[in-house]
Amino acid sequence: MVARNSERLASLKEEIITADNNIHYISCDVSDYDQCKATFDIAKEEYGSIDMAILNAGAGLNSILSIPHLETAQKIMGINYFGIVNFGNILFPYFKGKEKGEFIGVSSMADVRGFEGSGIYCSTKAAVSAYLESARAEMRHHGVRVMTIKPGFVDTNMTKKNKHPMPFIMDAPKAARLMYKAINSRKNSYSFPWQTHLGSYILDILPDPIYEILATMRGKFGQ
Numbered sequence: 001m002v003a004r005n006s007e008r009l010a011s012l013k014e015e016i017i018t019a020d021n022n023i024h025y026i027s028c029d030v031s032d033y034d035q036c037k038a039t040f041d042i043a044k045e046e047y048g049s050i051d052m053a054i055l056n057a058g059a060g061l062n063s064i065l066s067i068p069h070l071e072t073a074q075k076i077m078g079i080n081y082f083g084i085v086n087f088g089n090i091l092f093p094y095f096k097g098k099e100k101g102e103f104i105g106v107s108s109m110a111d112v113r114g115f116e117g118s119g120i121y122c123s124t125k126a127a128v129s130a131y132l133e134s135a136r137a138e139m140r141h142h143g144v145r146v147m148t149i150k151p152g153f154v155d156t157n158m159t160k161k162n163k164h165p166m167p168f169i170m171d172a173p174k175a176a177r178l179m180y181k182a183i184n185s186r187k188n189s190y191s192f193p194w195q196t197h198l199g200s201y202i203l204d205i206l207p208d209p210i211y212e213i214l215a216t217m218r219g220k221f222g223q
Contacts, residue, residue, distance in 0.1 A: 001025040002039055003057070030057045031078030036086040040094075052102040053091055054183070057083045060158050063120040073120045080124035085131060092139060099143040104183055105132045109150045109191055109200040115215055117164070136188060148189045149179055152196030168195045 001023065003009050009025035017023050024046055028039045044050055059079045063069050084105050095101030110118065111125040129148060136146035153159055153169035170193060182190035191197040203211060 002028045002030070004029050030055075030083030030086060031075075033082075033086045033089070036083075037090060040087070040090045049098075050091070050094070050101070052104065053087060054104040054106075055084045055087055056106045058106065058108075058158070060118075060121045062117050062161075062163075064117065065119050069120065076120050077124050077127075080121070081127045081131070084128055088131070088135060092135065092144070095139065095144040096142040101143075102145045102147070102183075103135065103139070104147045104149065106149045106151065106179075107132065109152055109196055111150065112200045112204045113211060113215065145186070145188070147183065147187065149182065150189070150191040150197075151175055151179070152191075152193055167199075168193050 001009055001012065002025070004027060006025070006027040009027065013023050013025055024043075026039045026042055028035045030036060040050070057079055059076055061072055061076060063072055063076075088103065091101065091103055095103065105128060107128040108121075108125040110122045111129040114122045129150070132146055132148040136148070139146050153166035154175045155169055155171050159166060159169065175192075178192050179190070182192075191200070203214075206214070
């Protein structure tokens with residue numbers, strides 16, 4: 001297990017450890033490549049081999065683009081996008097050398113369009129989805145599975161800050177169970193819940209003028 005907060009990692013380990021599993025945790029800022037490389041080295045030394053990586057780190061901040069936002073963009077892109085690219089840079093060559101491995105990346109259905117007040121978050125997730133899709137096409141030739149998971153709204157500390165409507169929001173344990181099932185089913189991509197997936201598909205195929213009206217209306221609910 002890898003995250004920035006070592007105290008929460010230690011607490012989680014105590015919750016889930018049993019006599020039948022071997023759990024280790026490493027504190028790592030995924031936006032820092034050197035920390036990602038050190039994390040890989042530690043895990044490889046501890047376990048001898050790495051067969052699967054689930055990249056789930058993410059952050060979101062409401063962003064008003066009419067005010068200076070470069071620092072916010074760099075921070076969110078560093079976590080959401082480069083958090084996956086950093087490990088991709090390490091793990092794809094490693095998995096290619098083994099001719100097997102599984103790289104599971106968590107994006108979001110926010111990748112489908114740009115929303116008022118969420119321009120930075122949406123753009124990071126669009127970048128993540130494109131990166132994973134490209135990697136899937138390339139790495140399949142080397143026996144490596146690349147999966148993209150796109151959740152809708154999940155009740156976490158991050159989404160509790162949102163002021164806009166969050167239809168079909170689900171609790172984190174249920175979301176985790178659905179993700180676990182999808183990973184084991186060997187899907188290449190998985191979006192959930194189905195209601196949000198359907199909605200995102202409709203938004204994707206809407207003519208731009210109609211979508212732009214709807215996107216602007218979202219901002220009237222508050223950010």
